[in-house]
Amino acid sequence: MAKVPVQFTLNGSEKAEFIESGTTLLNALRDKIGDTSPKGGCHQGTCGACSVIIDGELRLSCLTLAETCNGAAISTTSGLSEGGVLHPLQRAFLDTFATQCGFCTPGMIMAARVLLDHTPNPSREEVVEALSGNICRCTGYEPIIQAVLLAARSNSQNAA
Amino acid sequence: MAIRRGRGVAAINYPTGMNLGGDPTQALVHSTPTGNFMVTLSSVDLGQGMKQIMAQICAETIGVPTDRVVVDTADTDTGPHCMGTFASRGTHRAGNAVIQAAREARQVMLEVAAEELEVNASDLETDGQGNILVKGAPQRSISVFDVALSAHFKRGRSISGRGMFLIPRSYPEKETGAMKPSTCYAHACTVAEVEVDDETGEVTVLTVKNIFEIGRALNPKMVEQQLVGGSWMGISHALYETTEPYYPNRDHGGTDFNQYLMPGPGDLAETEIIVLERPSADGPYGAKGPGEMCANPQIPAVANAVFDAVGVRIDTLPITPERILRALKAQAPN
Numbered sequence: 267m268a269k270v271p272v273q274f275t276l277n278g279s280e281k282a283e284f285i286e287s288g289t290t291l292l293n294a295l296r297d298k299i300g301d302t303s304p305k306g307g308c309h310q311g312t313c314g315a316c317s318v319i320i321d322g323e324l325r326l327s328c329l330t331l332a333e334t335c336n337g338a339a340i341s342t343t344s345g346l347s348e349g350g351v352l353h354p355l356q357r358a359f360l361d362t363f364a365t366q367c368g369f370c371t372p373g374m375i376m377a378a379r380v381l382l383d384h385t386p387n388p389s390r391e392e393v394v395e396a397l398s399g400n401i402c403r404c405t406g407y408e409p410i411i412q413a414v415l416l417a418a419r420s421n422s423q424n425a426a
Numbered sequence: 427m428a429i430r431r432g433r434g435v436a437a438i439n440y441p442t443g444m445n446l447g448g449d450p451t452q453a454l455v456h457s458t459p460t461g462n463f464m465v466t467l468s469s470v471d472l473g474q475g476m477k478q479i480m481a482q483i484c485a486e487t488i489g490v491p492t493d494r495v496v497v498d499t500a501d502t503d504t505g506p507h508c509m510g511t512f513a514s515r516g517t518h519r520a521g522n523a524v525i526q527a528a529r530e531a532r533q534v535m536l537e538v539a540a541e542e543l544e545v546n547a548s549d550l551e552t553d554g555q556g557n558i559l560v561k562g563a564p565q566r567s568i569s570v571f572d573v574a575l576s577a578h579f580k581r582g583r584s585i586s587g588r589g590m591f592l593i594p595r596s597y598p599e600k601e602t603g604a605m606k607p608s609t610c611y612a613h614a615c616t617v618a619e620v621e622v623d624d625e626t627g628e629v630t631v632l633t634v635k636n637i638f639e640i641g642r643a644l645n646p647k648m649v650e651q652q653l654v655g656g657s658w659m660g661i662s663h664a665l666y667e668t669t670e671p672y673y674p675n676r677d678h679g680g681t682d683f684n685q686y687l688m689p690g691p692g693d694l695a696e697t698e699i700i701v702l703e704r705p706s707a708d709g710p711y712g713a714k715g716p717g718e719m720c721a722n723p724q725i726p727a728v729a730n731a732v733f734d735a736v737g738v739r740i741d742t743l744p745i746t747p748e749r750i751l752r753a754l755k756a757q758a759p760n
Contacts, residue, residue: 308683363651367473397691404473406658407691409651 274338276301277345285332291325292316294332295342303344303372307401314400317373318342324380324399343372346379354424355379358417359410366404373400378414386425387418427625431632432735436726437615440719441608442709443515449593451515452506453523455484455531456586461556461574463488463531465497468505469520474717475648476516482644483521483710487528488535489552490570514715517644518609521710523589530587538577538585539568610706612714613639616660616723618695622735624754627747629732631661631695634724639702641714646701653699653720660724662689665744 269284276299283298292309295301295318307315309328316328319341346353355375358364365371374397381388381396388396393414402410443449454466465484471477481495488495499505508520533547539558540547543566551561558573560566577583598605619632636657643649666687671678680686705712725743733739738753 310682310684312683363647365473366475366651366655394691399690401688401690403659403688404655405651406655406697407694408654408658408697411691 270333272332272336274335274340276340277342283332287333289332290328291318291320291330291332291335291340292327295327295340301342301344303342305369305372307369307373312401313370313373314377315370315373317376317400319376319380322380322383324377341376341379343375346375353379354420355382355413355417358413358420362409362413362416364405364409364413370400370402370404374402374410378417381414382418382421387422388414390415427623429621429623430735431619431621432731432733433617433619434727434730434732434734435615435617436723436730437613438719438723438726439611439613440514440715440722442513442518442610442612442706442715443593443608444513445593445596445607448595449509449515449519451508451519451523451591453480453520453527453589454506454586455488455524455527455589456584457531457535457570457574457577459574459578461490461494461569461571463490463495463528465495465524465527466505467497467499467520467524468502468508469499469516470502470511471497471499472511474511474516474652475645476511476520478648479517479644479713480520480524483524484528486711487525488532489554489558490556491554494556494570513608514612514717514719516715516717517713518709518715519591519593521644521713522591522708525589525710526591527587527589530589531585532587534577534583534585534587535570535573538581538583539573541581542568542573542576610641610709610714612641612716612719613702614719614723616657616727618661618724618727618731620728620731620735622732622750624736624750627750627754629665629728629745629747629750631665631728631731633696633698634661634727635698635700636720636723637700637702638716638720639704640716640719641706641709642703642712643701643716644711644713649701649716650699652716653701654697656716656718656720657697657699657724658689658694659721661695661728663721663743664725664728665689665746668744671746 270287273282304327305315307313311326311329318327320338393411457463477497480497481492484495485492536547536550549561550558556570557567577585596606615637617635621630706714740749
């Protein structure tokens with residue numbers, strides 16, 4: 267089958283690849299580009315582990331065809347830290363012990379980031395709603411909810 | 427038809443590890459030339475924190491800071507043998523093996539230090555900060571770093587140790603059937619409060635109060651993390667999760683994750699965790715296995731709470747609305 271070109275920015279860097287038509291963004295990111303931070307949990311859009319941000323919106327990369335992302339700006343968890351300094355969300359996940367096996371963590375952090383971009387000081391209910399597309403086996407969710415609330419607090423302290 | 431409230435309590439004993447023909451774990455410890463310590467294991471860290479705990483245990487035993495220890499669990503083909511991380515056995519079995527290996531390595535370390543300081547090894551102690559001191563004369567000291575350099579480049583010694591922890595196979599006594607299938611037991615008690623809608627059969631867990639007795643909590647924050655997640659998982663097992671809803675009949679059995687019911691962050695009960703520490707006699711620094719135990723007592727507690735609420739005993743998991751409604755119907759006078 268003929269390959270098709272895709273071009274987009276990933277965490278601020280230009281990426282261009284030839285992919286087989288029908289390749290999911292998840293597979294393109296992981297297998298072609300080498301960004302393994304989005305995880306393939308269910309490959310059906312159920313678990314949220316593959317969540318990435320496309321042009322500011324939370325999207326499931328396992329249900330997104332890579333060729334529909336031409337020209338898009340894509341963010342993943344691997345682009346969050348800057349110069350070895352963790353993003354406030356990453357720091358908060360560590361501080362609240364919100365990760366155990368870690369498989370859901372990148373998707374959780376993407377979902378939380380989109381929430382905080384739109385709602386810098388969310389209520390607990392808003393955090394729960396924002397995370398409700400993501401499944402976690404280990405933590406019982408409470409530490410993750412606390413992590414997002416903590417990150418929101420530390421963001422607002424830094425802004426003040 | 428009404429929403430009915432109920433409260434249930436359950437207590438459990440939970441074994442640490444199991445014994446299906448001898449239960450061994452081995453560990454190797456060696457120092458690098460610069461006095462860091464490597465723990466080699468085949469025990470796998472699935473995220474439960476084994477690497478952190480083994481680093482703490484090794485560091486505590488040798489007498490160096492935890493950040494001087496690296497734990498390698500890379501390869502079950504080449505590492506020392508372990509039965510695996512299951513049955514809440516990791517901390518207990520591997521921890522005991524690491525203690526034994528680390529003690530042997532510590533002894534060599536002290537012998538090399540004794541040669542450098544020209545004293546008897548039995549007169550030396552560690553300060554936990556990376557130094558070895560003469561007891562009662564701490565001005566006479568040498569760093570672990572310098573001891574490792576000396577061992578490697580001058581004295582030709584390997585600062586290393588072998589650890590083997592084996593729970594031998596236990597056979598049942600012919601007369602009584604008594605045997606020892608596991609080692610120390612962790613304990614837990616849970617009180618659950620539920621609301622049951624006797625029209626729809628739906629159960630809402632309002633509160634879960636847990637108390638866990640887990641030996642010594644070697645890393646209290648990680649223990650708390652495990653217990654919080656485990657308590658939620660217990661509720662999930664009690665009410666939602668199954669691959670075989672009509673076992674042994676395969677009808678309506680899930681075939682993929684889409685059909686596996688697991689609650690999300692919107693379904694959390696108010697949860698309380700209390701930890702009791704009663705160090706075990708045979709555990710590494712008193713630890714037991716809190717791993718799987720913590721997801722168990724919620725299940726009978728919820729079942730008892732459902733009974734308290736609507737008067738039916740559900741003895742098949744998960745406790746679905748369908749099972750509750752069928753039980754209510756069977757109980758109702760015709």
